[in-house]
Amino acid sequence: MLLAYGMFEGARMMMAPARLAVDITRHSMQSPANPLAYSPYARSIAAGCEMFERVTRRYGKPAFGFTHTVVEGQKVQVTERVVSERPFCRLVAFDRAFLTPPTEPQPKLLIVAPMSGHYATLLRGTVEAMLPNHQVFVTDWTDARMVPLLSGPFDLDSYIDYLRDMFAELGPDLHVMAVCQPAVPVMAAVALMEAEDEPHVPSSMTLMGGPIDTRRSPTAVNCLAQERGQKWFEKNTISLVPPIYPGALRRVYPGFLQLSGFMAMNLDRHVTAHTDMFAHLVKGDGDSAEKHREFYDEYLAVMDLTAEYYLQTVETVFVNHDLPRGRMTSRGVRVDPAAIRRCAILAVEGENDDISGVGQTKAALDLTPNLPASRKAYHLQEGVGHYGVFNGSRYRAVIAPRIASFIREMGTGAKQSRPAYLRSVG
Template sequence: MNLSYFWYEAARLMTAPARLAADMARHSLQNPANPLAYSPYARSMAAACEMFERVTRRYGKPSFGFTSIIIDGVSVPVSERVVWERPFCRVVTFDRGFVRGLAEPQPKLLIVAPMSGHYATLLRGTVEAMLPHHQVFITDWTDARMVPLAAGRFDLDTYIDYLIDLFRDLGPNLHVMAVCQPAVPVLAAIAVMEAQGHAPVPDSMTLMGGPIDTRRSPTAVNCLAQERGTAWFERNCITTVPAAYPGVWRRVYPGFFQLSGFMAMNLDRHVNAHAEMFDHLVTGDGDSAERHREFYDEYLAVMDLTAEFYLQTVKTVFVDHALPKGTMIHRGTRVDLGAVRSCAILCIEGENDDISGVGQTQAALDLTPNLPPERKAYHLQTGVGHYGVFNGSRYRTVIAPRIAAFIRDMGRSSGAADGNGAAIDGPAPEAQT
């Protein structure tokens, strides 16, 4: 039995008194009533205490935190609401206040967040860019350690079942955005729906930095999975949830394993970032220190994945390449991408993506031969890596407007209602690089 989770919890509990002492010392050293608080020594010690507390802390699930957004120069209140829920997922939508002159209804956009260690709040910037002119929904996946064994299993087949149910419940006139890992199950779910004649099928899907065919431009992540194979990951990466959590004894791939892998890929950058934060704390640069806190509060908050989902994904996507080979099976039936005939596809990739190489997402366009060319589009964003595809300045100024235009045009070409509620027939944008 892999006991790494139990050792991790034991280490966390053993450091708890030291973490509490460090936090108390920091508050004492920063207290304005303390005459030593303004000395270089006190600032250095307080900074060291904060760094120790943050490094040994377990970060909880962040909140989206939207209270308002700017629409056409006007601040509009935003509230969060759960509209769909299952044991391993809930779907959140963001209700906006009334804006005079804003056309309604607006396109419905379901953002399928990656189930790869981080919480859906990692896509806060993705959501924020789409909120002004879309009714946005997002999948908020549940930490596997918080789901009791009585709730049953959750594997890749269950994931696809969830998506099919979601597309039905939120449709018609629904558009889907899959960020990274969900590109494969989203494409598979829509293929299953079209093959079985289910309605309504989403009007469009936007696949962003997804591993559709990892044989194209393989990255270090892809090569590792291919070389090690599923059996190695099961022996070394799967453990059980300890007794402190509702999901006790559930077999999982722990979030702290995934986080270790993420950080190891850019270890120098993370070490330098923490060294810079220490300097910011000592010199009193509060704004820079706060930006560091905000980023790492999100980045270091991780969730566990069920063992069956993780291992089936590794085998299906990275080892067997089942979807591009046409051998992927869902509930005993082969997933036929040739069945995709109506749901438009926009593939977006980053030039410097070191997780999903260039061409891996674009493969979806080649694997759907029966989808008309005018319902396919491609965008390669120069100068961005994996996270820049769905977050940051290039996403806000270039990629998000490209997605919005694609959604608008595909909704019109499929006869969906436009912003004023009228059905419009119009040409779809041509694929572009």
């Protein structure tokens, strides 16, 4: 399996002539100089060429692309700024140029993007919904194939170290939102900081569809990890980065393998979506085709994960359940969720989540007996799956406002807020 990456790249290079020929054909079928350009025949040929090009393309990292947001009725400019940079992550801020200072407080919010195959831009909608009321930062993880071996390894302990450094860097009164996979390292980082009585413990953490305890309502993904074990994944998913990339010879879980897994989970849905796009192109329905392009340009853009991080996560989170069983360690130090006494917790779950089952994220509330009930909250969103927990209409209309309300209620870490709802269904 170590040579699979090289075989993949070799096959991609062999496809280059076919891709060039298809591209020339598509442009000729769409050229105004071609008298057949507007005929159903030409549109069908052009549509088939575009589908071939998209299926065989390697998608690059998308941009967030924010230019403006609306704060208290005023349209303000948004610009990206790199706050700090580490080998495997950039800490990015979204600065807003206010014409007049907002009347309401704008809490600092760090959105920790999942390092699970997709780029941080998958959270574009998540970030966009929080921009009007928060000073937003996001973890922009780096594709492992672009990180030279000299930069060293990156595992789950490194992930926790990065988070602790960022929490301290962004100072006091910080609020954290962990989307899916980072729920475990975020909770671990907070627990370690609380145990050491560090001053920059976040005021609150919102855990969204995260695998805190995958023994609860186990999904197909959880069961697969439990059945196969860490050794199987090491043997069947780990490969070496080819010499054509800066991270040459680094052991990784390649993005193209992850993508095949993502697609296989809902293959019929993806086939139908591409069939529909072909029909839209033939009919000349540009708007519908563009919506398809926007979604799949994001969904098909994947990044490699370091082998040590991926395998340690599989073993710690999905096979051994170390955090809920009180056996998780980081750099030899035990991670004790019971040490959390100041950082408020909001657990958010989706009723139809097929990645992190209902109850897995809520477990965080049960693992923190020394955190006052007034600083715990839970929200179960009806009618949404995993993606809907952090994106889409119900996220914008219900979940994002609930998170913003929770952040306002919790204030600083030392402040004891009025009792929060322990369960809400919306």
